[in-house]
Amino acid sequence: MKKTAFILCFILIFPILTVCFSCGGKNADRTLYEIECSLDENVINGKEKVEYFNDSSVSVKELKFNLFANAFKKDAKYRPISVSDERKAYPNGVNYGGIEILSVKSESGDLDYSVCGEDQNILSVKLDTEVYPEEDYTLFIEYKITIANVIARTGINDKTINLANFYPILCARDENGFYECLYYEYGDPYYSDCADYKVTFTYKEDYTAAASGKLIKSEKSGGIVKNVFEIDNARSFSITLSKEFKTVSAKIGEVDVTYYFYNDETPQNTFEKISRSIELFSEKFGKYPYKTYSVAQSKFIQGGMEYPAMVIISDELDSSSRGEVAVHETAHQWWQTVVGNNEIKYPFLDEALAEYSTVIYYEKYPEGKLNRENMIRSSEQTYKTFCSVSDVLYQKTDTSMLRAINEYKTEYEYVNIAYVKGCIMFEYLRKSVGDKVFFESLKNYYEEYAYKNAAPDDLVGCFERAGAEANGFFDSFFSGKAII
Ligand SMILES: [Zn+2]
Numbered sequence: 001m002k003k004t005a006f007i008l009c010f011i012l013i014f015p016i017l018t019v020c021f022s023c024g025g026k027n028a029d030r031t032l033y034e035i036e037c038s039l040d041e042n043v044i045n046g047k048e049k050v051e052y053f054n055d056s057s058v059s060v061k062e063l064k065f066n067l068f069a070n071a072f073k074k075d076a077k078y079r080p081i082s083v084s085d086e087r088k089a090y091p092n093g094v095n096y097g098g099i100e101i102l103s104v105k106s107e108s109g110d111l112d113y114s115v116c117g118e119d120q121n122i123l124s125v126k127l128d129t130e131v132y133p134e135e136d137y138t139l140f141i142e143y144k145i146t147i148a149n150v151i152a153r154t155g156i157n158d159k160t161i162n163l164a165n166f167y168p169i170l171c172a173r174d175e176n177g178f179y180e181c182l183y184y185e186y187g188d189p190y191y192s193d194c195a196d197y198k199v200t201f202t203y204k205e206d207y208t209a210a211a212s213g214k215l216i217k218s219e220k221s222g223g224i225v226k227n228v229f230e231i232d233n234a235r236s237f238s239i240t241l242s243k244e245f246k247t248v249s250a251k252i253g254e255v256d257v258t259y260y261f262y263n264d265e266t267p268q269n270t271f272e273k274i275s276r277s278i279e280l281f282s283e284k285f286g287k288y289p290y291k292t293y294s295v296a297q298s299k300f301i302q303g304g305m306e307y308p309a310m311v312i313i314s315d316e317l318d319s320s321s322r323g324e325v326a327v328h329e330t331a332h333q334w335w336q337t338v339v340g341n342n343e344i345k346y347p348f349l350d351e352a353l354a355e356y357s358t359v360i361y362y363e364k365y366p367e368g369k370l371n372r373e374n375m376i377r378s379s380e381q382t383y384k385t386f387c388s389v390s391d392v393l394y395q396k397t398d399t400s401m402l403r404a405i406n407e408y409k410t411e412y413e414y415v416n417i418a419y420v421k422g423c424i425m426f427e428y429l430r431k432s433v434g435d436k437v438f439f440e441s442l443k444n445y446y447e448e449y450a451y452k453n454a455a456p457d458d459l460v461g462c463f464e465r466a467g468a469e470a471n472g473f474f475d476s477f478f479s480g481k482a483i484i
Pocket residue numbers: 001002328329332350351354
């Protein structure tokens with residue numbers, strides 16, 4: 001994600017940190033979602049067939065799904081919107097949404113399930129058979145989602161309908177089993193494993209849809225359009241709809257790139273930055289793997305938000321910030337979409353890399369004062385100001401980086417550590433190890449952890465294996481001992 005508050009900081013100092021194959025039948029080694037959703041006003045009637053593939057080393061008797069839509073319930077403990085953003089996010093007053101599970105079945109009949117978790121955020125399903133490693137299991141879920149009138153990751157506003165992680169999505173599996181995500185008002189509270197998606201989405205034909213994945217079929221009848229999207233090896237499926245979308249699109253290499261906008265006086269300029277980002281990051285880190293890439297303007301509290309093969313950028317950005325946000329969110333296709341990470345536990349991991357990738361972009365394509373040197377200097381100034389403010393407020397500034405979203409005291413602290421300090425860390429590392437080792441390490445990291453979830457030690461290991469002797473360097477930044 002890219003923070004708007006961030007952008008405001010940098011307008012004052014310097015605008016640096018403005019701030020997601022083949023398709024068809026089931027792949028043998030991945031879960032397949034076949035989702036059918038029908039949008040009618042603020043209600044989605046949905047059903048999904050999940051062909052779960054047990055890629056772990058232990059057998060499974062229960063599956064757990066994140067119900068992110070329940071963050072918008074009236075009685076949610078973890079609010080999706082901060083108190084300070086509430087007035088802006090709910091222009092028509094605070095209102096609520098949620099997801100109702102109607103049925104869960106296996107191929108042989110009804111399954112026992114419960115909506116549980118710390119905040120009604122989990123669908124737990126007891127299976128009627130034990131699923132051993134390397135085995136598949138098919139289940140069917142029916143649900144009804146009510147979408148709140150809110151400017152948020154999932155919500156309806158007067159310009160767009162944003163639908164991110166709106167459907168029941170399997171919890172990522174790690175060494176402790178299924179990881180249950182809680183929703184946080186800032187940061188990106190998502191963590192999921194890659195799967196294949198075939199999504200049939202039905203909506204009124206006066207909308208245009210920007211979505212993860214390739215549109216493979218479209219039918220119109222009686223004012224209703226039924227689109228079928230497919231994407232493989234993706235962490236989730238997202239879609240944003242608007243009645244006002246205009247588009248710029250072109251084939252960049254093998255990728256169909258489309259920019260959906262309604263408030264951009266220079267859409268070709270924005271599109272050029274998006275296209276150059278895809279080309280440059282493919283060259284520097286490794287090939288962009290999906291068939292399509294879409295960037296959609298939207299009403300949004302933050303500057304932007306990344307999803308597989310699709311990102312959204314706020315419609316309130318000026319042209320300079322819009323470009324930076326578009327580049328930052330595009331970099332997340334490498335750092336978050338392909339190389340995944342637990343965005344709750346290690347939020348700096350993808351944000352710092354996306355932020356530094358933005359510096360790499362403006363190093364190659366400087367624009368006014370936006371260039372590598374100025375952007376790093378600006379980051380250093382911003383970080384020092386944060387430390388001074390924090391010293392006064394808290395006596396001692398905690399600059400450690402291995403913190404979960406909820407371990408930061410404020411969003412201000414989160415942004416300065418995960419984004420600003422993380423960006424500085426990669427610049428200093430690059431200067432220390434040289435360009436050859438730096439980019440070789442990032443290429444190795446991208447290749448080795450593609451479609452997996454990486455942890456900080458995995459990143460460090462890639463630099464070590466490239467001969468960087470990076471353990472001490474990373475430790476000094478992670479622990480907060482490094483002096484900037
Ligand atoms: Zn980001």
